[in-house]
Amino acid sequence: MHDATPGAQVQALREKNAAALTSVLAAFGLTAMKLAVGLASGSLGILSEAAHSALDLVAAGVTFYAVRISAQPPDRKHPYGHGKVENLSALVETLLLLATCAWIVYEAVNRLLAPKPVEASWLAAGVMAASIVVDYTRSRMLLAAAKKHNSQALQADGLHFATDIWSSLVVLAGLGALALAEGLDPASPLVHWLRRADSLAALAVSGIVLWVSIRLGRQAVDVLLDAGVQEAQEGIERAVADLPGVLGARRVRVRQSGPVSFVDMLLGVRAGLGLTDGHEVVRQARAAAQAVLPGADVLVELRPEEDGAARLLERAREVTDCFDLGMHDLDLRQADGVLLLNLHAEVPGSLSLEEAHARINEMEATLRRELGSGCRVVTHIEPEGAHPAPAMDDPDSAEALRQAIAEVVDETPGMCDLHGLVLLRSGARVSASFHCRMRPETPITLAHDRTVALEATLRARLPQLIRVTIHVEPDKSGTAPDGAPPDGAGEPAA
Known part of the structure; x- marks a missing residue:
């Protein structure tokens, strides 16, 4: 959740910086450890993990830098703030991961075609086991901070380390297969594949990294292009639709900039709504939007519109005026899903009931055509001059x-x-x-x-x-x- 108070912003920045810095230190330690053991053992699986961790180190550095830049306040050049730096850093991390995948696949295919000796040592297995523990702890910390502060940069970093857990397990499986091959008859066909398990494990690692990279890249691009907010937009439209005085949400737009969501909406309101009532509608609409997107910066514009019922009633008056009959007490309302129009019509006193009824039937048919075939019209017929009144045009x-x-x-x-x-x-x-x-x-x-x-x-x-x-x-x-x-x-x- 994003809290706009200065104290909360300072605390959030402090927590995000701490999480990003811890990630940098952990990535550096894991990269050095995996690189040393990978070079000593000749395991492409461990070397691919070292390369992966090196990319994580670069990504963690990018995240640390992005978190600091995104916290800068809005200025003339960046009126929405610098939050999209986090989303841009997530995209950069994705591109780095894709480059890593390409290198791992290239090396794995070469070793499958021309195998090199690999030592499946306990040290290599221990390094990978330690890596799993560190990655698990670090990914939980980063993902928790990302959820708390709505930070895509920290989320990308956390998902990297969550991916490392699975890739490390795959490498361990490859090392186990090599150890198993050493205890079998070299002439066994199974040994041929077990000795290539390290390269196959590297390909599996690249597949996992590729899947996560594409997922992160799509999320980052969606935010940078102000896309991927349909669910939040529809939630806000539903939230404001039933507010008192609101005839409907005519436009709702949502954009994300780092941890902050920006919402602007155009609401149709009843024509004649007073300034005080309009301000209350704005307050309630802002609260409704922030219930869907906590901490969102919300801009509400009101557009006065005629109520649908008022427009229909005015049209009914126009129709009745065309028949040159005295009309009063027009009442239009919904009843059990049916539009019901009640009115009183005055006809010349010289007409018979049959003649008066024929004129009223003609008028009612016209009303139903104008107001819709589902409209029901009930007319009370009375003679003109039942209550004589002076003409107001006199x-x-x-x-x-x-x-x-x-x-x-x-x-x-x-x-x-x-x-x-x-x-x-x-x-x-x-x-x-x-x-x-x-x-x-x-x-x-x-x-x-x-x-x-x-x-x-x-x-x-x-x-x-x-x-x-x-x-x-x-x-x-x-x-x-x-x-x-x-x-x-x-x-x-x-």
Whole structure:
């Protein structure tokens, strides 16, 4: 896990440097020991292991250098930091290993064609056994540090030494075969192959090294090309998909730079989302991404979009307007996987039920074509003018309604200063919203009761009002009437 705090970064660098330095010292000791015994015994298997360890020494040095460079902070030339130096060093180690494989294969084939005497001594076997112990201890230490600090350079180094364990076992098997051949009749056909077991063991070592090299190389190239992060990307997309206010993840990109992951995402959010709510969406999206990639550096961009249901409802209104019918109370929702549209339609009162039903059927068929064949439309049919209302395109009628609302407000105890009145027509019905004022010290319970009573009175006197929204503000001018009931008691809601 990557911790961004300065203290944690210093501690992580100290631990990574210690692991890399220990690897260098161990590789140097093993290389010297294997080289000496290999030259003394003439074993190509041990000499190939010495060459392998020499490459490990070079790789360990590269890792040690890469770990130190990658810890440098970002600068103008490297805004994402220097973490990819670790990935580059892993690629260099891979190329060195491939070169080693080529040399081992060349020497092994030559010795298979022209065998050279090899001494299967206890010293050679002891060296390989000691090598296995050192490689096991070192690989566990490096892989643990790599996992803790998400370091591909340390991982490559650790896998090298884990590979050395298997290759050393193969060499031991080859030495054992040589020892077995010495106890057999030289004329036995089995001796012919046992004496070549050392070279065959070297080929087996090269095969193991080749397999690990290709694996490491692919990982390093993937990171250098910002590839191989599909699983993390899909995990982040799933994590942010269900966040409140998020309509969907429109783009998620992930890149790795050494131990640090960088994530940038574009989220579609509901149009009209406030700044505070948008900031909360960003915070939750960042936390969701870091749950998938701990310690990731996350950048979140929000793009306002219309909700799918809102777009469908707007399209439904456009369709109904084409039929020149009064529409109101449109309601669109999902029910058991089915899109359900409920609405009220006003038809001329002179029509018969059959004629009215035919017009509504035509409108419903058009709605289903526009909204999808799976949409179910339920229409409540009512005559025009069931609740006569002044037309809002008539200034005189609109003014008359404003005056009527103002009179009711003035009659309400404690209420004053009607302002911000908005009248919206829906067929023969009207929605009204406005502001008014009460004394600042008025208890909120009393203010609520008065607004409820005012709404009820407005609907009773003006039946064309289908919706009334009242916003009460404190009157700081001191002109609001005293509307408190006797003894300061609250009034029951109407």
